[in-house]
Amino acid sequence: MPKIAHTASIMPESAIRKLTPYADQAKADGIKVYHLNIGAPDIKSPSGAVKALKEFKFDHLPYSNSSGTFALRRAIIEKYYRRIGIDVDIDEMLVTVAGSEALTMVFQAVCDPDDEVLVFEPYYCNYNALALMNRVTIKAVHTDISEGFRIPPVEELEKHVTPRTRAILLCNPGNPTGVLYTKDDLMKIGDLCRRHDIFLVSDEAYREFCYTDEPYLSALQIPGLSQNVILVDSASKRYNLCGARIGCIITHNKDVMGVMTRMAQARLCPPVLGQTVTYGALDADRKYFDAVRKEYIARRDFTHAALNAIPGVFAPLPTGAFYMVAKLPVKSAEDFAKWLLTDFRLDSETVMITPAAPFYNTPGCGLDQARIAYVLEVPELRKALHILEEALKTYKDNIQ
């Protein structure tokens, strides 16, 4: 029997999805499962998305331009980026199969095998699989839950730069930490990238989910860094169109855009129907985002208070995205998460959470932490967190 490749054989299973079979079994057994495990919110997409699909007529579905339809690219620039004060030319943007493909293209464009990318841990665990598939080495720079995942001084970060470092990859605001980087953070990181002649890859998929009064600073707005910045963006969370599979890459660096355009040609085009609904969603105005933001602040505040009220639980207050990482009074958050699905029921209900260890690169880190996605309405969150509290009381490996 022919053998699979070595690289493929060490591919990690998605930490976010590996508990799914247990959840499916629980549901098959008639148990209601509250999903705090995945970033799949219940918020409505902008009405323009629904309208655009309704009005879309076809008798066959040809390819679009490899870089995305001209109409969509122009709309992203004129209706979205211009409103948030960022100037982009149409040939500085490429529509991708969501953020996942955008990141893959970034890794392929800037890294040869065994090149290194610096990422603050904990970080979005699929970065690992995407990096591995593209033979990129992720070097983690630790941030700690006890310090609210504050990033270390730039001198500390600089110690991790080697001759093989090709980029710093930021998720801002961050999944899973909910950390929003400050202007000062970004200026210092930008300066480091400039001095070391490396790329700054900024995953800004959660840009509209910021809960401070400071204006959001995109990596594209860091002065003097136009040749270093590669922006990864996505319609998935912004418009709750995760299934559309539409994202984009923006960079002023013509070499990067040139090579990515050729990569895009090799896979022909991004999904045409996803482009259609995203085009419609771009009609969303400030009111749409304000309403969503208000809702998430309420959910965040509730979840943060409820989690920290549980004995032995600590979760720093996130300033962005819709996740928080919580330290739980258990030895293994993975065992606990599985046990919730297989053994624990409160009035025929349970809750699903994501163990946080796979979001860390450093072995042994985050074993007692979980990522909580506050993507349900407050009354549902109340029930889910009550279940979590009761579960922690009865869990046998509760370390209290």
Place this chain on the structure above:
Amino acid sequence: MPKIAHTASIMPESAIRKLTPYADQAKADGIKVYHLNIGAPDIKSPSGAVKALKEFKFDHLPYSNSSGTFALRRAIIEKYYRRIGIDVDIDEMLVTVAGSEALTMVFQAVCDPDDEVLVFEPYYCNYNALALMNRVTIKAVHTDISEGFRIPPVEELEKHVTPRTRAILLCNPGNPTGVLYTKDDLMKIGDLCRRHDIFLVSDEAYREFCYTDEPYLSALQIPGLSQNVILVDSASKRYNLCGARIGCIITHNKDVMGVMTRMAQARLCPPVLGQTVTYGALDADRKYFDAVRKEYIARRDFTHAALNAIPGVFAPLPTGAFYMVAKLPVKSAEDFAKWLLTDFRLDSETVMITPAAPFYNTPGCGLDQARIAYVLEVPELRKALHILEEALKTYKDNIQ
């Protein structure tokens, strides 16, 4: 300024799309361009596809299962594969972002950097870019236009197998050659794969476009080869849903499917709306395919006769797909193709063809050949081929 990766810097431009700017300019100048250059047919998709999208209601668009929706996978198996006599279990199939992602996953699953894949040349030129992006080396086994691209004896093929060979990649029927492999071809290739313990990757995107009376033999139907075969399939051409970006991988090899499932998780899910229209398209019955096949046979026969009637042109008769490769009486088919777009007009019309050299791996091969996609109706093909004939009369580098 930070530099792009070496691998990325040598990424080829899509041979199929690089002439597009000249075509766009011609159109901007008011010239009608007949597109014989790209596999974007004018055939209607099955009505079920249109109906499925019309009936699709959403207020937000969540992720589907990473492997594709259960409904779609079951429908592909029960409505399509069962009808053509192939048994597949639902966990032996994975829905992909069209054939492009399927091939990427195959390269990543079976090859470590610098491993080799054997392909008969001329072959679909995007295989090169996809292989390069995944650090796979394509080794070409030559087939010749003068022999109708007949594959060499298996002993010849076997000479190209090295310790680094991980797979043979077939496109059956083939793009750009239109060659349909015989049962005898497939048995011998299968035997070679078994003896050398390598994978047989079969790209069967054009399976429904076969013009012989022999029943189609899928690689999945080669006896005793279940652990070696990885099937790449696509809805793009079959249902004329190129823009849906839906394909699939089928393999009975659990190791391969296991690792591909993890890769699929890392990129979250295939496009949900594309899955919806493909699900609807699966209602297409034998009548739909028969009508399409009849139409293509008429187009092929016309194109083949018209091409070979032009002095100095030779094109072997294809038995599948909707392309043929033609030898033209020019030094450089690329220069000629560009000249058609920039300089030649017949009653304000011209024609776009694809130079065939990029479909060859061996330097210097196919320079005077072009790929002709017979994807227009016969009256349009008639006009397009008349333009081609007239153009060859006036082209200055015509070698006659």
